[in-house]
Amino acid sequence: xxxxxxxxxxxxxxxxxxxxxxxxxxxxxxxxxxxxxxxxxxxxxxxxxxxxxxxxxxxxxxxxxxxxxxxxxxxxxxxxxxxxxxxxxxxxxxxxxxxxxxxxxxxxxxxxxxxxxxxxxxxxxxxxxxxxxxxxxxxxxxxxxxxxxxxxxxxxxxxxxxxxxxxxxxxxxxxxxxxxxxxxxxxxxxxxxxxxxxxxxxxxxxxxxxxxxxxxxxxxxxxxxxxxxxxxxxxxxxxxxxxxxxxxxxxxxxxxxxxxxxxxxxxxxxxxxxxxxxxxxxxxxxxxxxxxxxxxxxxxxxxxxxxxxxxxxxxxxxxxxxxxxxxxxxxxxxxxxxxxxxxxxxxxxxxxxxxxxxxxxxx
Amino acid sequence: xxxxxxxxxxxxxxxxxxxxxxxxxxxxxxxxxxxxxxxxxxxxxxxxxxxxxxxxxxxxxxxxxxxxxxxxxxxxxxxxxxxxxxxxxxxxxxxxxxxxxxxxxxxxxxxxxxxxxxxxxxxxxxxxxxxxxxxxxxxxxxxxxxxxxxxxxxxxxxxxxxxxxxxxxxxxxxxxxxxxxxxxxxxxxxxxxxxxxxxxxxxxxxxxxxxxxxxxxxxxxxxxxxxxxxxxxxxxxx
Numbered sequence: 001x002x003x004x005x006x007x008x009x010x011x012x013x014x015x016x017x018x019x020x021x022x023x024x025x026x027x028x029x030x031x032x033x034x035x036x037x038x039x040x041x042x043x044x045x046x047x048x049x050x051x052x053x054x055x056x057x058x059x060x061x062x063x064x065x066x067x068x069x070x071x072x073x074x075x076x077x078x079x080x081x082x083x084x085x086x087x088x089x090x091x092x093x094x095x096x097x098x099x100x101x102x103x104x105x106x107x108x109x110x111x112x113x114x115x116x117x118x119x120x121x122x123x124x125x126x127x128x129x130x131x132x133x134x135x136x137x138x139x140x141x142x143x144x145x146x147x148x149x150x151x152x153x154x155x156x157x158x159x160x161x162x163x164x165x166x167x168x169x170x171x172x173x174x175x176x177x178x179x180x181x182x183x184x185x186x187x188x189x190x191x192x193x194x195x196x197x198x199x200x201x202x203x204x205x206x207x208x209x210x211x212x213x214x215x216x217x218x219x220x221x222x223x224x225x226x227x228x229x230x231x232x233x234x235x236x237x238x239x240x241x242x243x244x245x246x247x248x249x250x251x252x253x254x255x256x257x258x259x260x261x262x263x264x265x266x267x268x269x270x271x272x273x274x275x276x277x278x279x280x281x282x283x284x285x286x287x288x289x290x291x292x293x294x295x296x297x298x299x300x301x302x303x304x305x306x307x308x309x310x311x312x313x314x315x316x317x318x319x320x321x322x323x324x325x326x327x328x329x330x331x332x333x334x335x336x337x338x339x340x341x342x343x344x345x346x347x348x349x350x351x352x353x354x355x356x357x358x359x360x361x362x363x
Numbered sequence: 364x365x366x367x368x369x370x371x372x373x374x375x376x377x378x379x380x381x382x383x384x385x386x387x388x389x390x391x392x393x394x395x396x397x398x399x400x401x402x403x404x405x406x407x408x409x410x411x412x413x414x415x416x417x418x419x420x421x422x423x424x425x426x427x428x429x430x431x432x433x434x435x436x437x438x439x440x441x442x443x444x445x446x447x448x449x450x451x452x453x454x455x456x457x458x459x460x461x462x463x464x465x466x467x468x469x470x471x472x473x474x475x476x477x478x479x480x481x482x483x484x485x486x487x488x489x490x491x492x493x494x495x496x497x498x499x500x501x502x503x504x505x506x507x508x509x510x511x512x513x514x515x516x517x518x519x520x521x522x523x524x525x526x527x528x529x530x531x532x533x534x535x536x537x538x539x540x541x542x543x544x545x546x547x548x549x550x551x552x553x554x555x556x557x558x559x560x561x562x563x564x565x566x567x568x569x570x571x572x573x574x575x576x577x578x579x580x581x582x583x584x585x586x587x588x589x590x591x592x593x594x595x596x597x598x599x600x601x
Contacts, residue, residue, distance in 0.1 A: 220488070
């Protein structure tokens with residue numbers, strides 16, 4: 001597909017979003033690195049192109065539009081708001097894969113304080129209808145379910161916080177879950193440390209390790225030792241609660257079936273039914289916008305590896321393994337970028353380059 | 364006329380040991396001119412030119428094909444050439460220049476033994492101090508790749524091109540990722556290695572460049588070296 005054809009397709013997608021009521025917006029290609037680093041961590045340096053300016057400091061070639069569009073909206077956009085954008089993003093890729101490092105994204109973002117299920121349904125059905133002629137594979141998920149399940153576990157807040165922090169890193173999440181449920185033994189070195197500090201006290205152990213260096217203080221070290229002690233004395237997460245999390249992570253069927261399954265287990269976790277209610281309201285709204293929820297694919301762990309700022313509904317459209325479009329709800333991101341203010345937000349992007357390569361349905 | 368370029372470190376123990384290794388295989392590398400002049404000669408095989416380079420420059424010279432063979436550390440090859448397996452071939456581990464790229468933290472962190480601890484401390488540190496825990500290194504790609512594979516994200520790398528062991532004391536980083544051979548410098552600076560913090564075990568090696576001009580004459584010269592060193596000439600598929 002030629003660059004001109006891709007650009008033409010991008011223009012058509014952009015028109016479709018404008019017809020749905022979105023206002024076109026632009027964003028600078030160069031973004032202050034600090035904001036993105038704060039949001040994503042050091043990993044973003046491996047994924048975004050970093051450049052340096054002697055006056056403005058470190059800058060990044062925008063790896064997506066969501067962050068600048070949220071910032072723009074938080075600086076005084078009217079509500080509710082629908083925005084669309086169409087332009088290149090730049091991403092470093094794993095060297096061995098050889099994927100494009102510069103490509104167009106056409107996106108749609110909706111900021112609305114009213115019923116979130118309606119906003120979710122609006123965005124999803126818009127993407128669904130635009131992409132329907134291409135015969136893509138669809139997937140949906142809900143990251144809010146997993147965090148609600150964690151909140152509902154009968155365990156310490158510290159354990160819940162650690163689990164929630166690792167939602168996006170399935171390997172670490174699994175490891176924590178195994179520890180916290182007693183399925184895996186504590187690390188031998190940690191057991192040794194706990195023995196050591198129970199024999200004398202932590203301060204004496206720390207005194208043996210003098211001189212003490214660095215910004216991280218002795219008080220911080222002692223606080224963490226105390227938290228390890230507390231954790232070692234914490235009862236394991238009960239098996240029947242763990243089973244709900246396992247069932248949730250294994251959900252892989254249709255959205256309607258997922259709802260049925262979750263209704264069956266929701267009462268085993270405190271407060272979890274509220275998240276299942278949210279799912280039901282969303283499915284009702286989706287059905288009302290013409291989506292067949294009896295055949296809509298749903299995986300509870302969908303989006304957990306790639307979509308770090310999403311915290312609720314997530315969706316993707318695929319051609320084989322290629323991501324053609326993806327999106328979701330990112331309420332927490334607006335809070336992080338909003339300096340005290342926040343607004344519920346949901347949106348998504350389409351990649352016209354890979355969509356053009358699919359061909360077929362273009363009208 | 365020389366047709367095969369062999370890049371060796373321009374100074375120090377790495378150069379001496381390289382020369383010794385080749386001498387043991389009946390190839391004599393020698394410096395010509397004054398001690399300070401970076402030129403050399405090769406005897407024992409025909410058609411080989413000695414090129415003296417900083418060990419850190421050798422990876423990119425190999426990649427560009429400006430030298431056919433080069434002696435440098437695996438750490439530098441892996442760091443500077445993310446696609447190294449496509450660009451160079453490791454012909455010979457030389458058995459010296461051993462160095463482990465490791466992650467080390469202050470000895471006083473009695474609560475930290477492994478990456479899992481480091482990850483937890485990263486979260487605690489960010490909450491307490493308002494910025495991400497800093498790891499000083501010059502091996503940005505290797506460290507980032509290692510930590511990403513282990514699901515650690517709440518940290519930042521700060522560049523340190525030398526005397527990295529001193530950064531914790533100087534309050535410019537909380538942890539380091541650096542090469543060590545005996546661990547003595549680390550201990551002297553009150554640092555300890557994470558038990559699962561070994562990123563790469565490296566030693567000096569001879570690498571062959573795929574991009575170099577492997578003319579018939581260059582292949583002949585390479586064959587002459589390989590006959591003495593026992594290298595597998597098919598590895599270069601020139």
